[in-house]
Amino acid sequence: MSTRIALCMGLLLCCMPSRGESQLRLVVGSAGIPWDTAVDSSAFVQIDSDSIWTWSAPVDRNIADRAVQRGGGAYLGGVRPLQTAPDEFTDTFTILNSDAARALIDGDVATAFNPDEEGVEREVEVFIDLGGVFGINRVRIFPRLDSDNVDSFPQSFELGLGQRQTALSFLRVITDQDFSQLIRYSRTRPNNRAVIDWPGTRQVTGTRRARYLRFAPLNGLPWEIAEVEVYADGTVPTGEFVSQPLLASSGTPVWGVVRHEGAVGLEDLPVVLQTRTGPDEEPLHYYVQSGERLRRESRDVWEGIDGVDGILGALEQGPVLPNPEWSAWETVDGDLIRSPSPNRYIQFRVRLLEPGAKLERLIFEYSTRPLADQLRAEISPLQVDAGVETPFVLSLQMRREDVASTGFRFLSVQTPAQLFAVDSVRVDDQTVVFTADLEREGGFDVNLWERVVQDGSFVQLFFRAAVFIDGTPFQVRVLDRRRDVESAQVDTVYQFAREGDVDPLSLGGSLAVRLREADPFLVGPLVGTTSLLTPNGDGVNDYLLVSYDVLKLTRPAPVAFEIFSLDGRRIRSGQTAEELSGRHIRIWDGRDAWGRRVPPGTYLYRVRVEAGVGRRARAGIVSIVY
Numbered sequence: 001m002s003t004r005i006a007l008c009m010g011l012l013l014c015c016m017p018s019r020g021e022s023q024l025r026l027v028v029g030s031a032g033i034p035w036d037t038a039v040d041s042s043a044f045v046q047i048d049s050d051s052i053w054t055w056s057a058p059v060d061r062n063i064a065d066r067a068v069q070r071g072g073g074a075y076l077g078g079v080r081p082l083q084t085a086p087d088e089f090t091d092t093f094t095i096l097n098s099d100a101a102r103a104l105i106d107g108d109v110a111t112a113f114n115p116d117e118e119g120v121e122r123e124v125e126v127f128i129d130l131g132g133v134f135g136i137n138r139v140r141i142f143p144r145l146d147s148d149n150v151d152s153f154p155q156s157f158e159l160g161l162g163q164r165q166t167a168l169s170f171l172r173v174i175t176d177q178d179f180s181q182l183i184r185y186s187r188t189r190p191n192n193r194a195v196i197d198w199p200g201t202r203q204v205t206g207t208r209r210a211r212y213l214r215f216a217p218l219n220g221l222p223w224e225i226a227e228v229e230v231y232a233d234g235t236v237p238t239g240e241f242v243s244q245p246l247l248a249s250s251g252t253p254v255w256g257v258v259r260h261e262g263a264v265g266l267e268d269l270p271v272v273l274q275t276r277t278g279p280d281e282e283p284l285h286y287y288v289q290s291g292e293r294l295r296r297e298s299r300d301v302w303e304g305i306d307g308v309d310g311i312l313g314a315l316e317q318g319p320v321l322p323n324p325e326w327s328a329w330e331t332v333d334g335d336l337i338r339s340p341s342p343n344r345y346i347q348f349r350v351r352l353l354e355p356g357a358k359l360e361r362l363i364f365e366y367s368t369r370p371l372a373d374q375l376r377a378e379i380s381p382l383q384v385d386a387g388v389e390t391p392f393v394l395s396l397q398m399r400r401e402d403v404a405s406t407g408f409r410f411l412s413v414q415t416p417a418q419l420f421a422v423d424s425v426r427v428d429d430q431t432v433v434f435t436a437d438l439e440r441e442g443g444f445d446v447n448l449w450e451r452v453v454q455d456g457s458f459v460q461l462f463f464r465a466a467v468f469i470d471g472t473p474f475q476v477r478v479l480d481r482r483r484d485v486e487s488a489q490v491d492t493v494y495q496f497a498r499e500g501d502v503d504p505l506s507l508g509g510s511l512a513v514r515l516r517e518a519d520p521f522l523v524g525p526l527v528g529t530t531s532l533l534t535p536n537g538d539g540v541n542d543y544l545l546v547s548y549d550v551l552k553l554t555r556p557a558p559v560a561f562e563i564f565s566l567d568g569r570r571i572r573s574g575q576t577a578e579e580l581s582g583r584h585i586r587i588w589d590g591r592d593a594w595g596r597r598v599p600p601g602t603y604l605y606r607v608r609v610e611a612g613v614g615r616r617a618r619a620g621i622v623s624i625v626y
Contacts, residue, residue, distance in 0.1 A: 023256065023365045023491060026246055026346070030261070030361040038243045044133050045239030045352055046071075051262075052241050055132040056356035059234035063134060064227075065107035070131025072211075074101035074113075074228075077125045101126060104228045112144050114152070114224035122220050128213040128228055133163055135207045135235035135595045139182065141196040141215070144226045154225065155190040156218040159183040159198070161210035179214045187219050207233045207595040235595045239352035241359075245281045245345040252342040252373075252405070253366040254493050257335040262360030266335060268539075270354040272585075277343035278326030287318035294318050327498075331585075338475075341495045342370040353543065353587065367482070367493045371408045374399035376500025377476040378509045386515045389420055389466050396476060397502040400455040407453035408478035411461070412494070414443040415474045417513075420464040427452060427459050443475075451480075458502070471549050472513045473583075525549075526607060526620040533624050535590030535597060544588045544622050548607050550579050557609055561586040564604040571598060579609075590624055600624050 029035050034049035046053050055070060057063070067073060100118045103111040105128060115122050139159070143152045160179030182198050185191040199206075213230065217223060255277060260266035266273070276283060286302035287294050305315045322328075329349070330338035339346065346364060377396040384390045394413065422436035425446060437445040444463070452459060476497040501509030529545040536542070550559060561574035571592045588605060592598050601624055608617040 024248070024250060024253070024368060026248060026364040026366070028243070028246075028362045028364075029359070032361065032363075033246070035241075038246065039241060040244045040347075041240075041242045043240045044237040045241050046132060047241070051358055051360045052239075052350075052352070053358035054236050054239045054352045054355055055134070057134050057232040057234050057236050060137075060231055062107075062229040063130060063232045064105045064128060064230040067105050067128065067130050068102065072129035072131030074104045075127040075129065076101050076120065077127055104128065104225055107227070109142075109226050110144065112149065112224045112226040114222075116222055117224075122222065123217050125217075126215040126225070126228075128215075128230070130211050130213075130230060133209055133211045133237050134230075135233040136161070136210055136230055137207050137233040137595070138229075138231035139198040139213070140227070140229040140231075141225055142194055142227060143224045145194065149224060149226075150194050152222060152224045153191065153194045153196070154185075154215075154217060154223040155192075155221055156185050156187050157183075157191070157223075158214070158216045158218065159196075160214045160216075161208050162212035162214060163210050179212070180208070182208075185218075206593075207235070209237060233595045234355065235591070236355045239357070240349065241352075242349040243347055245278070245283060245347045246364075247281070248344055248346065248366060250366070250368040251344060252370045253344060253368065254341040254370050254495055255337040255339060255343075255346060256365045256367065256491075256493065258332055258337055258348075259335060259363045259365070260359060260361065261363060262358065264358075266332075269359070270352070270357050270543075271359065272351045272353065273332040273348060274329045274350075275332060275337055275339045275346055275348045276327045276329050277339040277341065277346050278323060279343055279345065280323070280325065281345055283323050283326045283345075283347055285321050285323050287321070289316040289318040337364065338496060340375075340498055341366075342373065367491065369493075370405045371478055371480055371493060371495050372398040372405050373401045375476075375478060375495055375497035376502045377497035377511060378500060378502055378506065379474045379511050379513060380503065380506035380508075381513070382508050382510055383514045383516050384467050387466050389464055391423075391462065391464050392474075392513075393503075393506070394461040394463070394474060394476065395503040395506070396459040396461075396478075396497055397500070398452060398455070398457045398459070398478075400453065400457075406480060406482070407451045408480045408495075409448050409451045410479040411446045411448070411459070412443065412477050412479060413446075413461070413474055414477075415465070415472060416442065417465040417467050417472050417474070419444055420466070422446060422461060422463040424462045425460070426462075428454070428457055452478075460503075467513050467515065474511045474513070476511065526605070526618050528605070528620055528622060531622055533588075533590050533622050534626065535624070536626055542589065544590070544605070546586045546588070546605060546607070546620065547583060548586075548618065549583055550609060559584070560608045560610075561588075562606045562608065563588055563592075564606065565598075565601070571603065588622075597626075598624055600626055 027033065028038050030050050035052050036047050036049050039047060044054065046055065101113050103113045104126065115124050143149050159182045161182055162179040183196065213228065258266065258273065260269065286297055286299050288297045288302060288305060302317055305317060327339050332338065350359060375396065375398055377394065380393045400407065419438050422438070422444060425432050425434040425448065433449050435447045446461060477494050478497070479492060479494040482491050482493055499509060499511050527547045530541050532541060533544050534541045556578035558576050559579040560576040562570060563572040564570055572588065573593065574586055586607065590597055603622055603624060604619055605622060606617055606619040
């Protein structure tokens with residue numbers, strides 16, 4: 001049975017509601033779709049059928065002695081002759097799972113691995129798989145330290161670290177390029193100490209991220225190792241899990257909320273969850289180049305064309321472009337799915353920000369009847385003076401082609417603009433009775449009193465507000481409340497509107513307002529979640545999240561996130577990413593480039609854009625307190 005068929009069958013089972021429930025559910029993990037079946041791609045995250053997680057990383061403790069429990073282990077490797085045809089042999093590198101090698105990481109200094117005692121050559125290479133990628137700041141290697149064995153320490157060898165995520169027992173080829181060298185003792189400059197400790201006096205200190213250690217002897221002298229100890233600094237890389245596009249059981253789902261059932265609720269987990277929705281199973285379109293011809297192919301074809309010759313000549317991988325029918329990634333707001341409905345497919349990605357973070361049973365709730373088959377909205381004017389009270393018109397058009405759609409009574413507008421009043425509301429050019437609530441933080445709500453149900457209905461909100469940020473968004477969603485007949489439960493169902501040119505008397509078709517004298521910078525104001533960071537692991541203000549708008553870019557440009565001390569020293573450089581115009585978020589955990597907590601004090605954070613017009617940057621200040 002193919003993965004996709006199995007995934008669809010699992011969806012049909014886990015999406016069925018029990019009697020009396022008014023909401024359908026799409027469940028991942030714990031008897032829903034298995035996590036290891038739903039995965040499309042992942043990085044630095046552990047996966048099984050019931051959960052995904054990052055390993056905890058105790059500070060300054062040996063983590064090698066628990067490698068087997070994490071799915072890792074100790075292995076032997078070397079070049080072996082492989083017969084490929086009669087009388088023809090070639091050299092290949094093989095990995096052997098050796099019970100004897102486990103003595104290296106069993107935590108018992110009285111046991112050891114000695115190649116002579118095991119009947120293998122002295123040049124055999126040893127690999128330690130920690131079972132996950134960790135921040136490592138110390139490695140110790142030593143033989144049995146009794147009088148009979150203390151002089152059996154390795155004298156000439158290389159020790160390296162590798163970060164490859166694939167399980168070692170499944171690697172086909174391992175080369176020196178997979179490992180960065182930590183220590184090297186040659187035949188002419190041998191090691192003369194029983195206890196080998198990195199970093200020593202001649203090595204560069206600091207944290208290295210690694211999953212594997214490679215020990216390679218360089219001569220034929222006898223040697224043994226009792227223990228390989230690897231010490232963690234308490235950090236792991238940010239894990240990322242991206243699901244396959246998941247199919248709802250209903251043809252017209254209205255995506256509602258997402259919940260996590262496990263030891264910790266979603267709002268208390270150190271994760272960032274995003275979703276996107278679309279009408280088919282292809283959020284990306286893959287193109288193949290054949291001569292001067294470009295044609296669309298499946299992802300499987302695109303990934304497998306390396307070196308393939310077609311009818312018109314050699315095939316090459318062409319561009320990978322977003323499917324215009326799919327929405328962009330939207331961050332879940334609390335438990336609210338912001339991606340548009342109705343769309344049959346949903347895809348999610350989650351970032352696990354801390355060691356020990358774990359997701360178990362993830363539940364996406366949705367309704368079977370949409371409020372509308374299509375919602376488009378725009379705002380006018382699109383350009384205003386900064387900070388000036390301005391009359392706006394927000395126009396919304398509904399298409400209701402399916403009799404199952406129910407219409408709506410409530411509208412909600414989310415925006416950071418300063419709001420003054422909602423003056424009037426029109427439905428199909430007729431002024432209607434309404435009530436408005438401007439007390440909610442980050443927007444306002446409108447009750448239309450009468451349901452909007454007519455196909456093609458045109459709703460306009462006339463309100464006054466002041467805009468202070470270039471590119472201020474006005475996000476529109478409509479709501480309705482439904483009572484389930486059997487359970488008598490009242491559910492709130494909502495849909496987000498997409499941008500569209502629905503008012504023939506206005507220009508554009510956008511839900512973002514620009515400033516006439518916009519800031520000349522390419523980066524909007526930086527918004528930090530806190531001005532006082534206390535990264536002590538208590539779950540309160542442990543992270544600084546900096547959100548910002550990248551403005552006016554017509555093509556992706558490098559954007560860097562950096563941390564400085566007040567004397568100008570650069571403490572940390574975040575990953576430089578190619579970004580487009582829009583809202584972005586960066587995270588700082590209060591640590592320097594080596595993964596160490598920075599001293600208390602005041603620090604400068606900066607977002608810098610490199611574009612065709614030059615370098616532009618914005619900065620903010622945060623204080624560290626323990």
